[in-house]
Every structure is written in C-alpha cells, then in structure tokens.
Amino acid sequence: LQTRKNPLITYSSPDRNEAKQIQSKLAEFISEEALAALFKDQQVLLSRGRRIEAYLLSMPLLKFVKNIERTRFPYFVGLYLGDLEKYDFTLSLHILPFLIPHLNNHRMIEVTTKGEQRFLYGHDLHHVDITKPIIAINQAREVIVVNTMKHGLGYGYYQPRKTPVLKNQRDLGWYLRRGK
Amino acid sequence: MVVDPDRVRKLAQHYGYREYMIKRYFELFGEETEAFLEGNERSLLKTIRINELAVNVQEAIHQLSSKGIKLEQIDKLPYAFQVMQSEVPIGATSEYLMGWYMLQSPASMWAVEALSPNETQYVADLCAAPGGKTTHIAQLMQNQGVLVATDINRQRVRALRSNVSRLRVKNTLIMRMDAANLPKQGMTFDSVLIDAPCTGEGLIPLDPSRKQSRTLKDIETLTKVQQKLIQVGVKLLRKGGIMVYSTCSFAPEENEQIINFALQKFPIRVINTGLPLGDPGFITPFGQVVDPSLHLARRFFPYKHYMEGFFICKLEKIHS
Numbered sequence: 407l408q409t410r411k412n413p414l415i416t417y418s419s420p421d422r423n424e425a426k427q428i429q430s431k432l433a434e435f436i437s438e439e440a441l442a443a444l445f446k447d448q449q450v451l452l453s454r455g456r457r458i459e460a461y462l463l464s465m466p467l468l469k470f471v472k473n474i475e476r477t478r479f480p481y482f483v484g485l486y487l488g489d490l491e492k493y494d495f496t497l498s499l500h501i502l503p504f505l506i507p508h509l510n511n512h513r514m515i516e517v518t519t520k521g522e523q524r525f526l527y528g529h530d531l532h533h534v535d536i537t538k539p540i541i542a543i544n545q546a547r548e549v550i551v552v553n554t555m556k557h558g559l560g561y562g563y564y565q566p567r568k569t570p571v572l573k574n575q576r577d578l579g580w581y582l583r584r585g586k
Numbered sequence: 587m588v589v590d591p592d593r594v595r596k597l598a599q600h601y602g603y604r605e606y607m608i609k610r611y612f613e614l615f616g617e618e619t620e621a622f623l624e625g626n627e628r629s630l631l632k633t634i635r636i637n638e639l640a641v642n643v644q645e646a647i648h649q650l651s652s653k654g655i656k657l658e659q660i661d662k663l664p665y666a667f668q669v670m671q672s673e674v675p676i677g678a679t680s681e682y683l684m685g686w687y688m689l690q691s692p693a694s695m696w697a698v699e700a701l702s703p704n705e706t707q708y709v710a711d712l713c714a715a716p717g718g719k720t721t722h723i724a725q726l727m728q729n730q731g732v733l734v735a736t737d738i739n740r741q742r743v744r745a746l747r748s749n750v751s752r753l754r755v756k757n758t759l760i761m762r763m764d765a766a767n768l769p770k771q772g773m774t775f776d777s778v779l780i781d782a783p784c785t786g787e788g789l790i791p792l793d794p795s796r797k798q799s800r801t802l803k804d805i806e807t808l809t810k811v812q813q814k815l816i817q818v819g820v821k822l823l824r825k826g827g828i829m830v831y832s833t834c835s836f837a838p839e840e841n842e843q844i845i846n847f848a849l850q851k852f853p854i855r856v857i858n859t860g861l862p863l864g865d866p867g868f869i870t871p872f873g874q875v876v877d878p879s880l881h882l883a884r885r886f887f888p889y890k891h892y893m894e895g896f897f898i899c900k901l902e903k904i905h906s
Contacts (some may be wrong), residue, residue: 440624467759470708474771482747485756500751503640503685526680557684578683578752585748 415455416478417471426453426489428460431488431495432505435550438506448489453479454463458490499576502558505550511541514556515549515572517521522553525560526579547577603797607787608813613872614836617785618889625792625889631677632669634659634687635695635718639645639754641723642688645744647680657822663699663863665725670823672860685753689850690718692789693886693896697781698722700859700884700900705730712815713743717749719781733758736765754820760808766814772858777828778819782812784833784840788895792889793820810843819820823903829854832898836887838871841897846876846882853904856882860900867899 413438420428432441445472453459463471463484471483487502497505517525521535537554546565551572552558560577588651589612598605600853601623611619634657643665647657655672660666668781669676676682677689692896698719703709714720714735719773735750736745744760748756761768769811785808786793812833819829834838845867848854867883869876883899 434658437847464730464755464757466708467757469772470734470759473773480759481743482750482760483758486751494856498751500756501756503754522680526683555678557680559680559684578680581683581748582678585745585752 414487415453417451417453417479420452420460420490424458424460425450427490427495428487433466433519435497435505435510435513436508436550444504444508448485452482452490455482460487460495461485461529462487464491464575474550474564482572497561499560499578499580502550502560502578504569506556506558509550511539513547514548514552515539516552516554517542517558517559517572519554522559524575525572526552527560527578528535528574528579528583530574531562532569533571536571551577594695601627601797602794604685606802607797607800610872612839612840614868615826619743622887622889623704625887628791628888628892629687630691630791630888630892630894632672632689633667633692633695634667634676635690635722635725636665636687637685637753638668638672639729640684641681645685648681649686649709653681657680660695662848663692663695664848666690666692666695670736682845683752688718688749688753689720690722691896692893693720693834693898694781694832695722696861696864696884696886697779697830698726698887698895700861700898701777701779701828701830702860703727703731703733703777707780708732708774709734709777710768710773710775710819711735711779711781712768712819713737713783714746714760715739716745717753719779720746720758721749721753721755723779724753724757726798727757729755733769734761734775735759735831736761736763737766738764739760764780765818767818769818773822775822775827776824777823779829780815780819780829780831782808782815782831782840782844784808784812784835785837786834788834788886788888788897789838791894796867805837807846809839814841816844816848817852820848820854820903825906827903828857829901829903830859831896832900834894834896834897836878836895836897841885841899842867842869842871842880843874843875845899845901846878848901849877849879853906854901855901855904857900858882859884859898861898864898865890867891867897 657667864884
C-alpha cells in the first residue's frame with residue numbers, strides 16, 4: 407500500500423532535463439567517449455519513490471522490467487547510477503568501479519595506505535594522507551578517491567586551501583557500516 | 587534400527603542435542619552416528635569466492651597474501667579458497683569492500699555449480715538474500731543475461747542489494763516480494779535456484795545453538811513453505827528448464843520428501859547434478875520409500891566432506 411513511509415514507486419525514462427543532469431555529472435569524471443561506451447546498448451530508467459534513483463539497464467533487463475505488473479516494481483535493477491536531486495546528481499558506490507578505468511586525472515585523488523584506511527572508516531583526510539597528484543588540482547571540486555593501486559575507494563570533496571584537505575562524501579566502508 | 591534409549595540419552599547429553607535429534611540421526615546414519623556427531627563439533631574454516639567480475643583470481647591471491655591472508659584453493663573450484671590463516675578480519679579488508687571476494691560456504695557454491703547458468707539465460711533465484719548465491723550466479727553469467735532475485739524480508743533484501751552493488755553485479759533485478767507471486771507476472775525462466783528456508787541443522791558446526799533451538803514442529807512448518815516454493819519454481823520454468831533445490835538441513839522431510847512430493851505432482855524429473863563430490867540422496871529415509879532417482883541428488887556432511895551439511899537436487903521440467 408502507498409503510505410508516506412512507503413510511497414508507490416514508479417519507473418519511467420528520464421525527461422530531457424533529468425537525462426542531461428545525469429550525463430553532465432558523469433561527464434565531469436569520464437570522457438565523452440567513455441560515457442558513450444558505458445551507455446552503449448543500455449538505457450536509463452528512473453525509479454520515483456521517496457527518492458529518485460537512476461539505473462542503467464541492458465536491453466534484456468529493460469524488456470523484462472517493462473513486462474512486470476505495475477504493482478510489482480523492482481526494488482533494484484541493473485547498474486545503480488545514483489540519486490537525482492533537485493540541482494544535482496549523486497553518484498552511487500555501485501557505479502564507482504565502472505568509472506575508474508576511464509577516470510579523468512583532474513578528478514582523481516590518490517591516497518596513501520594509511521589514508522586509505524582512514525578514508526574507508528569514513529574520516530576526512532589531511533595533506534599527509536594524500537600522495538603527489540598526477541595533475542595538480544588547484545580548485546576545490548568533487549573527486550574520486552583511489553588507493554595507490556588506483557582502485558576506487560569512494561567520493562570526496564577536495565579543497566586544496568582548507569583543512570581537512572579532503573572531505574569524505576561516500577566511501578566503500580558504507581557496505582560494512584550501513585549495508586549489512 | 588533399534589537404538590538403546592540410554593545410548594541416545596548419553597549422546598544427547600554429551601553433545602548437547604535434543605534427544606529426538608539423536609534418535610533421528612541413528613535412523614539415518616546407523617553406526618556412523620557418532621562420527622557424524624563428532625564431525626559437527628569440528629569448526630569449519632572460512633571460505634571465500636573470488637569475484638571474477640571485479641578481479642582475476644591470481645591478482646586477488648597475490649594482494650591478499652601480501653596482507654597476511656593465507657589461502658588454499660578448494661579442489662575443483664578454481665575461484666574458491668579456504669582461509670588457512672589471516673592477520674586481519676577477512677570480512678573487513680579494503681579488498682572485501684572493493685568486491686573482490688565474498689565469504690561463502692563451499693556447499694552453497696556447489697549448489698550454484700549444479701545450476702551452471704550461462705550468460706544468455708534468464709535465471710531466477712528465489713529466497714536470494716543475502717546474495718552469496720545470487721552474486722555467484724551473476725559471476726558465472728559474466729554479468730549478462732537476466733537474473734531475478736527475490737526475497738520477502740525487508741532487512742535481508744537490503745543486505746542483498748548491498749552485496750549485489752559491492753560485487754559489481756549489473757544483470758540483476760531484485761524484487762522484495764513473496765516468490766509465490768512471481769508466476770502471476772507471466773515470467774518464465776531457463777533456470778531457477780531455490781535455496782529454501784530450512785531448519786538449518788547443517789549449520790550446527792557454525793552455530794551450535796541449533797542443537798537445541800529446532801523442534802519437529804519447525805520441520806513441519808517449514809516443509810509447507812518448501813512445498814509451496816518448489817511448486818512456484820516449477821511454474822516459473824520453461825519446458826526443459828533446470829531447477830536446483832537446496833537446503834542446509836539434514837532432515838529428509840525438508841529434502842528428499844519435498845522432491846518426492848514434487849515428482850508426484852509436477853512434470854519434472856531428477857537429473858544428475860554433475861558435481862564431483864557428495865553422497866547420494868537417501869532413497870529410504872526413515873523406512874519410507876521415495877523415488878529411486880533421488881540417489882542422483884547430493885548430500886554433504888561435515889564429518890565426510892568438511893563443509894556444512896547441505897542437500898542439492900537438480901531437476902528438469904519435462905513439459906509445460
């Protein structure tokens with residue numbers, strides 16, 4: 407039943423603005439070509455309930471979802487891209503490893519082994535936790551945090567002139583802290 | 587088999603079981619009962635499945651061994667390893683969080699191996715949470731095809747979603763619902779996995795409280811659920827489709843007798859699991875004769891196979 411706590415979830419394709427919002431967020435982190443490759447033969451579907459979640463579905467999955475009764479919408483489907491908010495799109499942890507191979511250097515911050523542990527515990531990081539960047543990032547921006555082997559650890563807000571220098575936004579430790 | 591009640595009482599006291607359980611074990615295992623009980627006392631090593639959707643096996647072994655985690659490959663499962671020694675908690679490493687591996691028992695891996703899904707198939711996993719087998723199926727499907735995972739429990743579905751996300755699975759549709767409602771959606775599948783809710787006696791080596799917490803009434807209640815689930819599974823299969831039914835229970839009422847019930851009612855037959863290990867299913871449990879093809883089912887026992895107790899049966903739908 408539809409309640410305030412459990413609103414009826416509906417699935418639909420994004421409108422033009424929503425699609426633009428999602429694509430422009432992803433394009434901040436990966437090239438246009440990588441984005442095209444990621445979306446090749448896939449389609450975005452939005453689940454609209456208490457939150458608007460965006461999923462990327464292969465064609466067989468999409469066909470399957472469309473055949474499901476309207477009262478039985480899936481709880482989760484395909485690749486969870488993130489949450490659509492009024493003015494922003496928040497990338498999910500699910501998409502993180504799929505972005506890493508194509509990541510723009512100016513959106514990547516590499517952290518030390520100690521920094522990795524601290525970040526995965528949900529902490530913010532200081533200069534000492536960060537290795538020398540491939541490209542000097544002078545402006546504050548959202549970044550993907552990677553370890554010394556370039557494996558994705560989460561999302562952060564890098565602010566080179568402030569302390570802490572890297573604010574933790576979302577990290578893989580969530581799977582232990584909240585995802586169980 | 588006639589068993590001395592004194593012997594039953596002493597064994598029940600010694601090993602901490604309810605007496606009815608010991609009696610039943612004598613009827614099933616005869617003189618091997620003490621070996622069986624002793625086997626349940628041995629602690630089992632943790633096992634992991636390397637998630638080939640995230641990393642190749644060699645890289646994972648190299649990285650984990652550099653952290654002081656000593657692994658030994660499980661025979662005939664190239665991606666499965668026993669954790670022989672670990673200097674860090676195996677369920678909380680960076681690699682775990684990056685989805686490189688899943689803590690999963692070998693018995694449940696064998697259930698998925700018996701299903702042997704491929705990348706072109708439509709597969710359903712009923713009672714899927716927390717997702718060990720679901721993510722394993724996705725791994726064997728190479729993240730392609732369509733995998734529908736259902737579970738009724740809200741909390742457990744969250745864990746399922748978290749594991750699907752952590753292990754980089756993207757061919758899966760999770761539905762929080764009673765699997766009994768799935769056939770109404772008009773879906774049909776090439777393969778169906780039913781890891782049915784059960785009394786879980788097979789998990790005694792991991793959770794000794796089950797020696798006391800289960801009763802015959804639980805078996806009775808659960809068999810109704812299991813019968814319903816297998817009926818749903820058959821409905822969901824296309825002609826020629828494959829179903830694997832598994833439980834982590836020793837009780838024949840939850841295993842052979844459920845399959846026997848299904849064989850009598852539905853157009854299915856038992857086929858070879860293709861597994862290289864395991865004992866045959868019982869064909870005269872507690873003196874009741876079941877379909878002889880049940881010897882093709884496989885049973886795993888802690889005292890013989892050094893893993894949790896498990897039952898796996900592979901079935902084929904003969905016609906619609």
